[in-house]
Amino acid sequence: MAITIKDVAKYAEVSPATVSRVIADHPKISPKTKRRVRKVMEELGYYPNFQARNLVAQKSKAIGVIMENSTTLAFQNPFFPEVLRGISVSAHQSQYGLYLSTSATETEIYEEVVAMTQGKRVDGIILLYSKTGDKVMDYLLENDVPFSVVGRPYIQPEAISFVDNDNVEISKQVVHHLITLGHRNISFVGGASDFIVSADRLNGYKQGLKEAGIPFTANYVVTQEMMEGREKQAIQQLMEQENPPTAIVTHDDLVAYEVISYLEDLDIAVPSDVSIIGFNNHTLSSHLKPPLSTVDISIFDLGVEAANLVLEKIKDDKAAPRNIIVPATLIERGSCQNL
């Protein structure tokens, strides 16, 4: 089979223990021995077996990245590769590997997380989403598994390491911006309502209205669930009510452009008839027509920090949970207009 530590030991005329110590760069091994052993390792093409090493070390040097393997537009967008890139960079620096969930449904994800943590396939977990009543998060918390969350946890935020934008605040700013432009009939087209990020942004939207003395209109809110499979009708319904909105906040740039195309079908032009703002600052959004005003949420940084946070917990059992708020910035472009 493959070259083992024993083969190296034999050729270098030392014990396997010594070879092991050379690998670990143990200070008490003489430079001479180290040199000789390393030369043999090189010559034989030795690579340490992770399984064996991890078995005795009781760790895996890998982080599990958990996401919903979903098909919705929200997961089609560049958020995923970008956050993963951030995670990769940080994990790579600490020499940790990345293990990806492959499950599609909630129950499967739960099973997979339990198996990968109990089975020691990973040392910690990054949750790429945060939703209400998430059993995965409950499990991780109860079993003291090192983990971090991208997004605000639905329970015990003080006990959990997470990274997030200040979604309430930035959403409020977005609304303020539209109000400054003279809008008062402002709609909110949000994500799935069990996701905390959606709830937070809706909340900020409401606060923004309130601060401006504008009453909240339930009819102005369109959730993911209302869109699902009948996006066009949902938008039509939104626009054909008595006082249709003159501005729309959407939870994602891709959704914004989708909405714009439905508005077009209804002969409603952006921004002349309706202003619109997205979220996530898609690479393309500056190039498209209209160039989309949007919120840049620093996705890459979200990933880097999420990885840093789990790593912190993995390396130190009793590291206190930390929260990191990554800046979100409103970027004004051409999709909004004075009323």
Next chain:
Amino acid sequence: MAITIKDVAKYAEVSPATVSRVIADHPKISPKTKRRVRKVMEELGYYPNFQARNLVAQKSKAIGVIMENSTTLAFQNPFFPEVLRGISVSAHQSQYGLYLSTSATETEIYEEVVAMTQGKRVDGIILLYSKTGDKVMDYLLENDVPFSVVGRPYIQPEAISFVDNDNVEISKQVVHHLITLGHRNISFVGGASDFIVSADRLNGYKQGLKEAGIPFTANYVVTQEMMEGREKQAIQQLMEQENPPTAIVTHDDLVAYEVISYLEDLDIAVPSDVSIIGFNNHTLSSHLKPPLSTVDISIFDLGVEAANLVLEKIKDDKAAPRNIIVPATLIERGSCQNL
């Protein structure tokens, strides 16, 4: 520490060997014993330790997915999450885990692949790209590592399992389509030239021209390298030559929209002045202005089949290499016009 097979054995009053056999659902264990042991496993919350199991089995039940952790627009696009979704579905069915590369540079990727295969962290590899002179592919081939490639290998295609579109053919079709519309001055804005997919598409483009008796014009080809960091100037240069193209084939929808925006800056309208076709059928492309004619390359299927192919090789040493060609379809929308 965690519950081990010994704990279960003790409580169930059997030997560890028996517990192991129950886990494996060995046929020779009595149903009664199985029931009893399973009950104890349940009660104690036993989960098998992957490291230990894999160490003796000499396998990891995981597939390494290798990609360049790059920032270019090409990797910002939905190709990555979509192909990964396909891979996930197939891997999940076979109960294999997914291990992701975290390296950014070619050398690092090489090191990482060698370490993860030699170190038995993964049983096989999926290469998400194919480029000329790729040392990773050479290594995998030489060392008989089970692997598959998304894209046509640059060497020994008959010896390697890969999944691909017929990029030459589809590219030729795209050119034919434009020629049918009356275009003769057709430009090709391609990807990085060391990628096989780019080479194949360029090749199909050339063949398409040739078949129509149109001479190839080097000035009509813009590569990734020529764009890098000066996209706008590259497009300007393309359009300001003596006989500017009246149609442009781009290797990706996102790039197509980027180009469209530069054309706009030059007061060139799509499709009235210039026709344009993309690749990859981005979710948004039907919604944007203009709705983009594009090529759907069945990304999800590419992923599923790539996983199937490695799995085939992992499960059977001497499975013959297979190639799968996934259909690519030209989708006509509003970005092309009769000349």
Next chain:
DNA sequence: CTGAAAGCGCTTACAG
């Protein structure tokens, strides 16, 4: 500075 021995948690011929 180095080695012999035990052990990480599992599996699997071998024996009965």
Next chain:
DNA sequence: CTGAAAGCGCTTACAG
């Protein structure tokens, strides 16, 4: 149908 024993490839007190 089940158990005792050896072993997968490594690490790490312990001893010298």
